[in-house]
Amino acid sequence: xxxxxxxxxxxxxxxxxxxxxxxAGSLHAPDAAFALRNARDLYTRRGEGVSLWxxxxxxxxxxxxxxxxxxxxxxxxxxxxxxxxxEIPEGVKHL
Amino acid sequence: MTREAPAxxxxxxxxxxxxxxxxxxxxxxxxxxxxxxxxxxEEEVALANIALDLLGQARILLSMAGDxxxxxxxREERAFRNVQLVEQPNGDFAHTIARQLYFxxxxxxxxxxxxxxxxxxxxxxxxxVKEVAYHRDHAxxxxxxxxxxxxxxxxxxxxxxxxxxxxxxxLFRPLDGLDLDPADLEPAWLESVGDILGRAGLAVxxxxxxxxxxxxxxxxxxxxxxxxxxxxxxxxLHRSHPGATW
Amino acid sequence: xxxxxxxxxxxxxGSAGQEGDIDADDTYQRVFxxxxxxxxxxxPRDWMPDAYRATLVRQIAQHAHSEIIxxxxxxxxxxxxxxxxxxxxxxxxxxxxxxxxxxxYSAAETLGASREDLLDKLHTGRQKYSSIFNYPxxxxxxVGAIGWLVDGAAITNQxxxxxxxxxxxxxxxxxxxxxxxxxxxxxxxxxxxxSRGTTEQHAMAQDAVDRWWWPSLMMFGPPDDESAHSxxxxxxxxxxxxxxxxxxxxxxxxxxxxxxxxxxxxxxxLKWNEERGHYDFGPIDWTxxxxxxxxNGPCNxxxxxxxxxxxxxxxxxxxxxxxxxxxxxxxxxxxQA
Numbered sequence: 245x246x247x248x249x250x251x252x253x254x255x256x257x258x259x260x261x262x263x264x265x266x267x268a269g270s271l272h273a274p275d276a277a278f279a280l281r282n283a284r285d286l287y288t289r290r291g292e293g294v295s296l297w298x299x300x301x302x303x304x305x306x307x308x309x310x311x312x313x314x315x316x317x318x319x320x321x322x323x324x325x326x327x328x329x330x331e332i333p334e335g336v337k338h339l
Numbered sequence: 340m341t342r343e344a345p346a347x348x349x350x351x352x353x354x355x356x357x358x359x360x361x362x363x364x365x366x367x368x369x370x371x372x373x374x375x376x377x378x379x380x381e382e383e384v385a386l387a388n389i390a391l392d393l394l395g396q397a398r399i400l401l402s403m404a405g406d407x408x409x410x411x412x413x414r415e416e417r418a419f420r421n422v423q424l425v426e427q428p429n430g431d432f433a434h435t436i437a438r439q440l441y442f443x444x445x446x447x448x449x450x451x452x453x454x455x456x457x458x459x460x461x462x463x464x465x466x467x468v469k470e471v472a473y474h475r476d477h478a479x480x481x482x483x484x485x486x487x488x489x490x491x492x493x494x495x496x497x498x499x500x501x502x503x504x505x506x507x508x509x510l511f512r513p514l515d516g517l518d519l520d521p522a523d524l525e526p527a528w529l530e531s532v533g534d535i536l537g538r539a540g541l542a543v544x545x546x547x548x549x550x551x552x553x554x555x556x557x558x559x560x561x562x563x564x565x566x567x568x569x570x571x572x573x574x575x576l577h578r579s580h581p582g583a584t585w
Numbered sequence: 586x587x588x589x590x591x592x593x594x595x596x597x598x599g600s601a602g603q604e605g606d607i608d609a610d611d612t613y614q615r616v617f618x619x620x621x622x623x624x625x626x627x628x629p630r631d632w633m634p635d636a637y638r639a640t641l642v643r644q645i646a647q648h649a650h651s652e653i654i655x656x657x658x659x660x661x662x663x664x665x666x667x668x669x670x671x672x673x674x675x676x677x678x679x680x681x682x683x684x685x686x687x688x689x690y691s692a693a694e695t696l697g698a699s700r701e702d703l704l705d706k707l708h709t710g711r712q713k714y715s716s717i718f719n720y721p722x723x724x725x726x727x728v729g730a731i732g733w734l735v736d737g738a739a740i741t742n743q744x745x746x747x748x749x750x751x752x753x754x755x756x757x758x759x760x761x762x763x764x765x766x767x768x769x770x771x772x773x774x775x776x777x778x779x780s781r782g783t784t785e786q787h788a789m790a791q792d793a794v795d796r797w798w799w800p801s802l803m804m805f806g807p808p809d810d811e812s813a814h815s816x817x818x819x820x821x822x823x824x825x826x827x828x829x830x831x832x833x834x835x836x837x838x839x840x841x842x843x844x845x846x847x848x849x850x851x852x853x854x855l856k857w858n859e860e861r862g863h864y865d866f867g868p869i870d871w872t873x874x875x876x877x878x879x880x881n882g883p884c885n886x887x888x889x890x891x892x893x894x895x896x897x898x899x900x901x902x903x904x905x906x907x908x909x910x911x912x913x914x915x916x917x918x919x920x921q922a
Contacts, residue, residue, distance in 0.1 A: 246868070249701040250379075252694060252908060256557040270691040271381055274701060274906035275913070277480060285388050288682055290764070306630060348654065364669075371672070374660040374679050375891065376897025380687055387680035400668075408668050432902045484909040485902070492905025538604050576725055577667040583783050585667040585725075585775075 250300040253279040255286075257293040265297050273298075348516075352502065353404040354420070355516030358558055359460070360400030365412060365566075366442060367393035369429055378432050385477060389439070391505060392470040399463050412577035415433050417560040423459055424506035426557070426566040433492075433499035439478035441503060445510045447471045452479035455503050458480050458518040466502045472561040480536050486539025501535065503545040508548030600702070621822050622822015626752035629695040632847040637821055640814065641751050642696050644823065646703045649689035650663045650714035654707075654888050656682045658722040659731060667725060674771050675728060681764050688757040695753045708893045715739075716874065717804050719882030726779055726786075726793035734794070734801040734839070740765055741835045742805065745825035754823075774844070780847045787847075794843070802866075805873045836864050 250272040256265035264316075268287045273279035279298040287293065332339055370390035377383040401407040424442055429435050450471055453464035485496040511525040533543050555561050577585075613632040614808050620627060627633055660679050666672035690700045706712040717735055720730060743765070746758040779790035806812055806828040818824035826834075836855075854867035876882070 249699065250545045260722065261882065269688055269760075271687060272379070273381065274401065274484070274903075275910035278381075278484075278906070280475065281387065281480065286381065287688055288386070289684070338834075340855055368664065370674055371663045374663055374676065374683075375656045376895045376898075378895070378902035380683055380690075382682035382899075384680055384687070385657070387676055387683070391676055391680070394669065394676065398669050411669055414669070419739060432899065482904070484906040487912065488905030488907070488909040489901065492903045492908070495901070572664050576665045580667070580783060580785060583667075583786055585778055585782075 250274045252281070253298045254301050254304065255279075255283040256297040256299070258295040259282075259293055261272055261294060265295065268292075268302060276300075351516030351517070355460070355514055356403035357410070358420040358514055360391075360397050360404065360410070360446070362425050362442075362446075363393040363400060363418050364397035366425040366438075367391075367397060367468070368569065369427075369438075373429055373435065376581065386435075387472050389477065392467070393450070393473065396463065396467050396470070399400065401498045403459065407551035416562055416570055418547045419557070419560060419562065421512045421557050421562075421564070422506070422509045422561050422568075423557040424503065424510065424560060427503060427506065427570060428565050430502075431495060433495040436478055436481045436485060437496070437503050439474065440482050440500075440532065441480050441507050441510075442533065443471055445507075445524065445530055447475045447520065448531075450518075452519050452524070453517065456518040460515075460517065460534065476501040482535050482541075483539045486536070486541045496539065497541050500541060501546065504544035504546050505548060505550055509558065512556075512558055512570055514558065545561070593840070603786065608731075621750050622752075624748075626755060626820070627750055628752045636817070637823075638696055640818060640821070641754065642693055642698050642821065644818075645689055645696075645754055646695040646698065646706070646712050647714060649686050649693060649703070650707045650712060650878075651718065652686035652689060654714045654718045655725055656686075657891060658718055658720070658847065658884075659728055661722050662725060662728050663723070666728075671775070673810060678732075678768055678771065681715050681768070685761045688760055692751075692753040692757040701827040704896060710880070710889070713878070714888075715804060716877045717800050718880065718888060719877050719884045720796070720800055721883050723796075724789050724793060726776065726789040727797070729772045729775035729779065729790065730769075730793040732768055733776055733842070734772075734797045735804070736765060736772060737839065738804040738835055740769060741831050741838070746823075748825060750822035759877045773846070775848055776848065790846075791848050794848050799869065799873075802832060802836070802869055802875075803871075805829070805835065807871065807874070833863050834867055839891045840864050866917040 249272075250324065252270050252272050253273055253276075255268045259264045259267045269285075271282050271286055272280050276298060280296060283296050283298050287295070367390045370386050370393070373438070374383065374390075377386055397411075398407050401410045404410060424438060427434070427438055447468065451465040451467040454461045454468050455461075473536055482496065485492040507528075510528070511521045514521055515534070536543050550556065615634055619632070620631070627637075657673060659682075663672065663679065666675050670863075674870050684742060692704065703712065717738075720788065722731070740762065740861065741897050743758055743762055747755055747762055749755045750756065760897065775869060776790050776794070779786040781787075806815075808828045809815060809829045812828050814823060815827060819827070840850065840855065840857075850869045854865060856865055858865045877885070880886070
């Protein structure tokens with residue numbers, strides 16, 4: 245990194261109470277304090293958020309596409325985890 | 340020394356609205372000049388946020404004193420009541436930040452008190468104090484990074500703080516129409532600015548905090564030379580089309 | 586700079602010399618093709634053809650550069666805006682453009698490009714920005730014409746990009762399009778106020794439309810039969826409609842809007858073609874387009890000079906902040922905005 249090339253940060257925004265933080269994008273900042281402030285200015289200037297996280301992009305460990313199958317296929321194989329798997333007679337409420 | 344604040348009258352309220360409104364308008368304009376010239380893209384967005392907050396405040400305040408556009412575009416220089424600090428040219432980024440630090444610290448202390456009071460400014464101040472808290476934080480963060488970063492940063496920030504120091508005394512002059520005496524804010528201002536400068540490794544400037552001109556300063560409509568040019572630019576289009584709507 | 590793990594593509598399989606690599610690449614290519622064909626999105630860590638990556642970096646960077654260079658002609662009027670309401674609107678709009686530039690640089694960075702490098706390519710003329718911003722804003726009405734025509738053309742181009750095959754670009758465009766909806770409307774409203782204003786104001790509006798109309802049509806790029814990258818980009822679903830198709834769509838939208846404004850468009854050949862169901866319009870001066878693209882427009886040099894000056898004069902600021910961060914490398918994990 246050159247002196248003027250600030251590191252990259254990933255920004256996560258909680259759009260309102262009750263929801264998880266969602267990835268919004270990234271930005272450059274010299275440090276965490278500024279990353280947070282820049283994130284506020286950039287990603288919430290129309291009131292899009294109530295809380296922010298910033299994470300150095302270099303701190304993220306991601307699954308690799310090569311690992312995709314063993315990683316995610318078992319989950320795709322368990323339809324019974326999803327509510328639509330079950331047939332419920334019509335008219336039964338609160339399920 | 341606390342001066343007994345006089346009971347505000349409607350005329351006093353309009354005068355104070357004009358003074359505070361002009362402060363916000365002029366500083367917003369100066370920050371607007373920077374768009375497209377910021378040192379880094381993220382800062383374009385940050386400075387514009389501050390400029391927009393200030394312009395919003397200015398429009399409410401000027402509307403308390405009359406028609407916002409008539410006041411902004413059709414007054415002569417001598418009728419503007421802003422402090423001289425806010426009209427100072429942007430200079431390098433250090434000057435912009437020093438001006439922000441001095442002014443936003445003052446404005447934050449002022450709005451905080453106004454929000455707790457019962458003057459006609461209480462409502463506006465309650466909303467604006469949150470905006471201004473952010474402006475102050477922005478200026479403090481940058482003061483630390485420029486003052487305590489590289490040697491160049493340190494030098495430039497020190498120079499800027501010194502250059503603008505003599506415009507800071509005017510902030511605490513009496514202002515009729517407010518339910519407080521700005522002089523009461525001065526100790527907290529000195530302490531806060533001194534603390535930030537100290538943390539940034541910068542000396543608190545030791546020069547005078549007001550100019551030697553006894554006729555007065557911005558609140559009396561006496562401004563510095565760059566201000567006339569600023570108004571000429573700001574007003575020329577509006578004045579070129581009398582009576583037109585935009 | 587360390588590229589983010591989240592943005593890094595697993596490209597180890599690209600290394601030559603091992604038996605079976607060609608087969609592996611073939612498989613990857615097939616997965617890529619199938620993903621695009623199924624209208625699913627390609628994401629940063631997916632395998633992608635080098636040419637696809639290069640095309641995207643070039644296009645997204647050019648788009649980002651256009652946003653930040655595009656700040657200049659409009660910022661030119663912030664200090665002279667004729668009412669405080671207009672001043673606030675214009676500042677918010679120019680600020681949005683800086684923000685859009687940032688979203689787009691972020692998208693380009695997911696492909697392994699660095700912003701510093703992209704800016705350097707802009708400053709040295711190795712990457713381009715939209716030629717439209719090489720025209721000057723001479724009067725206040727130009728701010729309106731840019732909003733109505735230039736942003737209008739940009740939106741026509743950008744809406745299909747929200748469905749572009751590359752995920753981060755598509756997502757950035759969704760955000761940009763959502764935020765830009767006010768840009769075009771404010772321009773139209775500005776021109777309407779002028780058109781219905783004094784004689785001088787009306788003339789100012791007409792003059793601006795006369796100057797911006799043809800350059801706006803050029804924004805869709807050369808005619809389809811001369812467009813170098815179009816066919817491949819359409820196959821990759823980076824581009825969804827041809828230049829001429831989008832240009833026609835734009836003209837059809839603008840003609841009735843101009844009528845409502847009480848302004849004319851400077852094209853004597855403009856008339857409704859019942860048979861085609863579109864407006865016919867006169868020939869575009871592609872010589873001017875090519876000249877401006879080459880650097881011979883009224884403002885090419887001025888725009889890059891200002892951009893470079895801002896960047897160069899800001900170097901000490903960025904360096905000081907980086908030095909401060911290095912000195913105080915504490916984590917402020919509890920802070921919340």
